[in-house]
Amino acid sequence: MKKAKLLAALGICGLILGACGAEDDSKYDTSTTEVSESEAVVKEPGLDELDPAVSEELSKMGTDEEIDWEKINFNKRQYKEYIESLDEQETDSSETGESTLTVVSSSMVDDNTIEIVINNTDASEMSELTNGFFAIMMDTFSRQLYLNSDYSDGTNQPTIIIKDNAGTVISEETDFIEMEETE
Template sequence: MNKIKLLTTIGICGFILAACGTEETSVNDSNTAEVAKSESIAVEEPGLDELDQSTTDELAKIGSEDEEIDWEKINLNKRQFKEYIESLDEQEATSEETLTIVSSSMPDDTTIEIIINNPDTSEMRELTNGFFTIMMDSFSRQLYLSSDYSDGSTQPTILIKDDTGNIISEETDFIEMEETE
C-alpha cells in the first residue's frame, strides 16, 4: 500500500513540482477503521493493503511517461477507493516551497474534496495550481470510475480548494483543455 500511495503522489506531483517527497508513510489503523464506518462501505471489504498484484502493478505506473495505465485492470472496492483518497494528504513535503495536499476526503459518495497549500507567491502560482488541478481531477476521476462507487454514468464532483478556502476547481466531468490558435 505504501508503495502505491508513494508512487501515485510522486507521479502526480512530480509532473508539476520537481521536488516531491519520497518519504513513506502509512495509513494508521484508526484511519482505516474510520473509513470502514461509512454507510456505503462494507466493513468486510478488503483495504488497500489487500490489493491484487495486477492492480498494484497498474497503479505503480502512475507518473510514468513511458507506461500507459490499463484502467480495465483496476477495480477498487469502496473501502479501497476511500482509503486511497483519504491517504493523499499523508505525503510529506521535502521543502517549504512544495505544493502539498493539506487534506483529502469524500464528504459523500459522489464528492471528492482536496485542499492544497501552494506557498508559491509568484505569478506562476495560478499556473501551478491549474496543472495540479488538471492532474488530480483526471486521475481521481478515472480512479473513481474504476471503483465500486461508479454506476457507469454518474461522474463525481471533484472540489479542489486552497488552504484559505478559495475554490480552485469544482468539476463534475473531465476538465477539457481549450485550444488556442
C-alpha cells in the same frame, strides 16, 4: 489456593463492573439481538490488500508507461482509503525545498463528492498556474479511479472540488477537465 484467590478476584471485578453498568440500563435497548442485512458490516479489503496486478498498474503513474484501467477496480473501502491518503504525501517539492505543493486534506463528502484542499507555498506569479495544473492532474487520476471503483454506476461522474487552503475554489468539476485550445 492460588486458583481460589484468582476466582475471588475475578468475581469481585465482575461485581464492580456490574454495579458500574447498572446505573441506568433503561437507556439501552438490549431486547433485540438480531441484525438486519442492511446493518451488517461487510469487511472489504483495504488498499494494503490490493491485487498485485492492480498494484503494478498503479505503479505506472508518473511514468511513461500507459496504465491499463481495465485491470483496476477498487471496492468502496479502497477508493475511500485512497482519497483519504492523499494528504499523507508530498506531491511536488523542489530540491532546494523553496516551494512545496501539498494536499492539506482530502475526503469524500458523500458517495459522489470528493474535496481536496491543497497548500502551495510558492508565492510567485506562477502559483496560480501550478495550482491549475495540479488540479487537472488530481481531478483526472481521482476521477478515473472513481469510475473504476464500486462507487461508480457507469453513468454518473463524481463532483471533484479542489480548493486552496484559504478556501478559494481552484476547480469544481463534474466531468474530466479539458484544456481549452487558444488560437
